[in-house]
Amino acid sequence: MREEETVSDFINRHFKWFTLGPAAVLLLLLTVYPIINLFFMAASTITFEQAREIWTFTPMRNFQSLLDDEIFRIALWNTVLFALVSVAIETVLGLCLAILVSSVTAFKGIMRTVLIIPVLMPPVAIGSMWKLMYSHDFGVFNQFLTGVGLSPVNWTGSTALALSSVIIVDVWHWTPFVFLILFAAVEGLPREVIEAARVDGARNWDIVFKIIIPLLKPAIVVAVLFRTILAFKVFDQIFLLTSGGPGTSTEVVSLHLYKVFFVQNDLGYGAMLSLAIIAATIAFLLVGQRAGAAIGGKR
Structure with a gap:
């Protein structure tokens, strides 16, 4: 016992x-x-001989390759530009949709369901669908342009338009994600504050910019943080639509990392690139966390 x-x-x-x-x-x-293995890889040169991995400790080689990699700098700039533009547009559109849908009384559930359909679709299906729509010969956009007497546009084959075309696809795909976050926040706002403002004679414009948006700042910060992280990791849409081209006009860090790892088979330098991307993401999270805390403290 x-x-x-x-x-x-x-x-x-x-x-x-x-x-x-x-x-x-x-x-x-x-x-x-x-992660530990990734650090060891980043400090090594890995070759394959007779079906065996041979690791050579060369800690500065990969770091120097990172400093000398012009394509990485181009890819980093494209990634930052892509993230800033797409997230800014998605935030504005998502906020507008959230406020509009929350203000209606009829068919709110149906509208919400229809608006979130793009974010539920697989990225591969989205990339394939938009690639057909962007087709120079028989795409729906060029069919419309030729129908009104204009010349067709090379949407994904032009260095001037390729990145913008990819951003349009990303905005279509991820605006519903921002909408969902902000719609939930709008629905949770205290209605008595808004009604009191209406009784005091506030116009709809004043209510939106002086009451609703200030109250939504923490939710907006969360939505921007999540979307920026996801935008910084964009891969499938660009891989399917442009594969980083034409030239390097749509090359992004995740696609460059894929090419280094699986096309060039440079595992050591690929690990160094991975650490650089992880460090950049952590730095962004820390800055975003401080910004979110500052905004939350001002409420």
Whole structure:
């Protein structure tokens, strides 16, 4: 009896470790170990000979390659430009849609369902669909232009238009994501404040800019943070629409990383690129967190 009580006491004292242990082991195997291995890869030159990996410790080679990589600098600029423009447009459109849909009384559920359809579609299907729509010969956009007497446009084959064309696709795809976040925030706003403003004679324009938007600032920060992180990692749409071309006009860091890893088979430099991208993402998160805390403190 005493032995049974001892075992029971032991289990009760260490119950949290029994429950958290498997998750901790899984976290170590799937997160910590790959990150440690990534650091070792970034400090090595990896070659393949006779079906074997040969690791040579060259800590400065990959770092110097990162500093000398002109394509990476172009890809980083394209990624930043893509993220800034697409997220800005998506935030404005998502906010406008959230306010408009929240203000209607009839068919609100149907409107919300229709608006979120793009974000539910697989990125591969979206890329294939828009590639057909952008087609120079039989795409719907050029069919419309020729129908009104204008010349067809090379939407994805022109260095001047390719990135803008990809941004349009991203805006169509991800504006519903921003809309969902902000719509939930708008629905949770205190209605008595808005009604009191109406009673005091405030116009709709004043209510939106002086009451609704200031109250939505924390939700807007969250939406912008999430969307910027996802935009910084964009890959599938660009890979399907332009593959980084023409030239390097739509080359982004994730696509460049893919080419280094799987086309050039330079695993060491690819690991260094991965660490650079992770560092940039963490830096953005820290800045965004400080900005969000500052905005939240001003409420």
